[in-house]
Amino acid sequence: MIIDLLTDSGTSAMSSEQWAGMLRGDESYAGARSWFRFRDVLRDLTGMPHILPTHQGRASERILFELIGGKGKVIPSNNHFDTTRGNIEHSGAEAVDLVIEEGTQPRHRHPFKGNVDIAKLEALIARVGSANIPVCMVTVTNNSGGGQPVSLANLRDVRAVCQQHTIPLFLDACRFAENAYLIKQREPGQQDRSPRDIAREMFSLADGATISAKKDGLVNIGGVLLMRDDALAAKADNLLILTEGFVTYGGLAGRDLEAMAQGFTEVLNEDYLRYRLASVQYLGEHLLRAGIQIVEPPGGHAVYIDAAAFCPHIPRERYPGQALVCGLYRHAGIRAVEIGSVMFGRDDIESGTTASRPPMELVRLAIPRRVYTQSHIDYVVEATVELFGERDRLRGLKITEAPPVLRHFTAKFEELPATS
């Protein structure tokens, strides 16, 4: 492999200050200095009183949904990420995606395609009743929907609806800094604010958040669960102790808390955010110029290729996204990931029938933070454009083995002959 664009999660290069923090880490079991530093940084950023460290995002999700999920409950979001949906469904609850219509159309250049459709949210509340909605989630940026940002105006509207129906609002805030910078760039009236100021307002609208620190925390491992509710936090503390670790380290070492505290501070540096978003934009616009359809405009952490448009000769039940992932790897040693029917579809492998499909067949080229330079990105552009010229050679796939949940992590495939 030459370039690894499988994920931006846990793949950041840590700064010298983060590595220095690793060496300074206080490894006392309880009440370590590193814990207090971490807690203070997160409190200052989010305003949340309860800060629970976890080993990564999905551990925060598991604790939260074990406490508030369960059969009969319905949990809306713009788009749930796969582990979030998985944890909700594992608890017996139903996960519902309510992103705006523009968010499902790759060619639509809406500035905030991650926004929640307020009318759909109100209709859901009217249909299932607020008592059955223990929380409303908003994913910033919206990873499963193309890494697209959510506007402050939309967050305020979601907040107002939630408040009216006494439904807590939680952010899935893995990429809060990228979302804040896209708000600064795209939302009228926000240009003169610092990303930090915008991020703080985003958190101020929420009652809690789950965070995988492996994204905008700029670390290789770590997560956070944040909340304002004292009673819920007391229950979450107990589960944390039961399954992750004591409340002042939660499944991590003191040095990890140091690295996170530093990462959550550095990530709001405006020069860093400008460069990062510019390189994602550069990749996306160059692919578009070569006729490769992507989710427009390019999002915060990744470029999403419309695989159905890239391989029109491969039907959706033959997984065009996965075929493109294999093609990129074979052709140029570039590793990417399918976000389409493999990740979110449900089908019966035995009978070959399809139960449900996501609205788009995408391939995500996720850019690790502070790792690749412009020449690497140029290589990705050239190689993808070359493959586009030979796309007729890509072949569809069939799943031969898959687990019942989160199948994209371990599914096995067989390539089909060109005629099938």
Ligand SMILES: Cc1ncc(COP(=O)(O)O)c(C=O)c1O
């Ligand atoms: C939006 C979103 N939520 C949750 C997660 C889960 O985080 P983790 O991989 O740290 O468990 C991810 C990871 O990619 C994500 O992108």
